[in-house]
Amino acid sequence: MSTGAHGADEPVTTPLGGQTMEAPLGGATVRVTDRPPSGAERAADRAAMRAFRPRRTVPAVVVAALLTILGVVVAAQTISALAGRPLRWLPLDRMLIWAATTPWSNSPFLLGAALVALIGLALLVTALVPGRPRLVPVRTGDADLIIGMRRRSFARALAHAAEGVPGVHAARASVRGHTAAITATTSGWDRERFGADVHAAVLSRLVALSPVEPYHVKVNVRERK
Amino acid sequence: MNRRTSRGNRWGLALTGIVLLLLGAYALARGLGAFGRVRALTPIMNFFVRSFLAAWSPWIWWAIALVAVIVALLGLRWLFVQGRRDSRDSLRLETGPGGVTDLTAKGMASAVAADIETSPAVLSAGADLGCSGARPLVRLRLVADEQAPMSELRDHLSGVAIPHMRGALEADRVPAVARVTLEPAPTAHRVVH
Numbered sequence A: 001m002s003t004g005a006h007g008a009d010e011p012v013t014t015p016l017g018g019q020t021m022e023a024p025l026g027g028a029t030v031r032v033t034d035r036p037p038s039g040a041e042r043a044a045d046r047a048a049m050r051a052f053r054p055r056r057t058v059p060a061v062v063v064a065a066l067l068t069i070l071g072v073v074v075a076a077q078t079i080s081a082l083a084g085r086p087l088r089w090l091p092l093d094r095m096l097i098w099a100a101t102t103p104w105s106n107s108p109f110l111l112g113a114a115l116v117a118l119i120g121l122a123l124l125v126t127a128l129v130p131g132r133p134r135l136v137p138v139r140t141g142d143a144d145l146i147i148g149m150r151r152r153s154f155a156r157a158l159a160h161a162a163e164g165v166p167g168v169h170a171a172r173a174s175v176r177g178h179t180a181a182i183t184a185t186t187s188g189w190d191r192e193r194f195g196a197d198v199h200a201a202v203l204s205r206l207v208a209l210s211p212v213e214p215y216h217v218k219v220n221v222r223e224r225k
Numbered sequence B: 001m002n003r004r005t006s007r008g009n010r011w012g013l014a015l016t017g018i019v020l021l022l023l024g025a026y027a028l029a030r031g032l033g034a035f036g037r038v039r040a041l042t043p044i045m046n047f048f049v050r051s052f053l054a055a056w057s058p059w060i061w062w063a064i065a066l067v068a069v070i071v072a073l074l075g076l077r078w079l080f081v082q083g084r085r086d087s088r089d090s091l092r093l094e095t096g097p098g099g100v101t102d103l104t105a106k107g108m109a110s111a112v113a114a115d116i117e118t119s120p121a122v123l124s125a126g127a128d129l130g131c132s133g134a135r136p137l138v139r140l141r142l143v144a145d146e147q148a149p150m151s152e153l154r155d156h157l158s159g160v161a162i163p164h165m166r167g168a169l170e171a172d173r174v175p176a177v178a179r180v181t182l183e184p185a186p187t188a189h190r191v192v193h
Helices: A039-051 A057-082 A092-101 A107-128 A151-163 A191-209 B003-031 B037-041 B047-056 B059-083 B105-116 B150-169
Strands: A011-016 A019-024 A135-138 A145-150 A168-176 A179-186 A216-223 B090-092 B102-104 B122-132 B135-145 B176-183
Touching: A039 A135, A039 A145, A057 A107, A057 B003, A057 B059, A107 B003, A135 A151, A135 B176, A145 A151, A145 B150, A151 A168, A151 A179, A151 A191, A151 B176, A168 A191, A179 A191, A191 A216, A191 B150, B003 B037, B003 B059, B047 B059, B102 B105, B105 B122, B105 B135, B105 B150, B135 B150, B150 B176
Parallel strands: A145 B176, A179 A216, B135 B176
Antiparallel strands: A011 A019, A135 A145, A168 A179, B090 B102, B122 B135
């Protein structure tokens, strides 16, 4: 059985080691500080986000390998033909005859053209869309000091924070996008109270870890039978 | 991999994407009659293309071969830079009247790691020294106590470890990138005799 922790949407303010955490109880988005970041802090946040962006290595390797193969095949075919000893890697004669007899409106050709355009669009999107950082960037306030937490250990730290609540036997956490979903297993019956305690523990750990991006915390409480 | 490779990947993918998109869109538009019905019904390799190739043969084929060789070389270079690292075996400090000082990056990196491990928030640390252009930079791999606030680690790095590095490397700025794994601190075992 699984329930949402609570339904209250009133924001609560909890003082936390000089920082202030503002969050509605039901599902909170953590704001790590109580003041807007300065220009230097914003620049540092941007640098941290940029440092851990995906490198696009897999599509780059695939496209680079295909370009290399294409270049080698075309160069080898052309140069060998010019030297008078044509390699027969590709059925060039048949391809030329096909191109000389097939109109631009040929359906399979149009399908191929659409596919080429779609692949081009996909490559363009891959190049232009920044992508989610591979690590969780930490707010440092200094563009020369970039810290990132590994995603799995970040989620595990949140789960351990939930497990620190008295009465919670086990907890799991998953971080997807800007949401940290916590599932806590308890032996008690007071779901409301467990939900609020787990929520507060996870929020306070989140504030201590000070990620650059805000995270929404969702708590599910399960009762152990 | 360094930032230049990441930027190069984006440029390479974007340029290849634009070329494919333009070629595909042109073929599609022409085949669907956007440039007139007559043009849609002509063969892909029509009389003009064939006569152009015949008129410029064999030079046009040499030109095609040259372009293909350039494409192959660019593709190969693109593949090879994927393994490019910005780490160095040694770092050369500024040349002065007294001469040049070469630092072993490995020795320096282990000194940096040992310096970072003095923080109670850090369970273990590793470091690599490299260069971004002429400027030294340090890459850190840390295992940190998940209970410790990140501010403790941040303060230790920016207040102790990085100033030490700046002094040792005689540089005004030493950018640092730290990849942190969070782990629970090992529990202390008490042995009662």
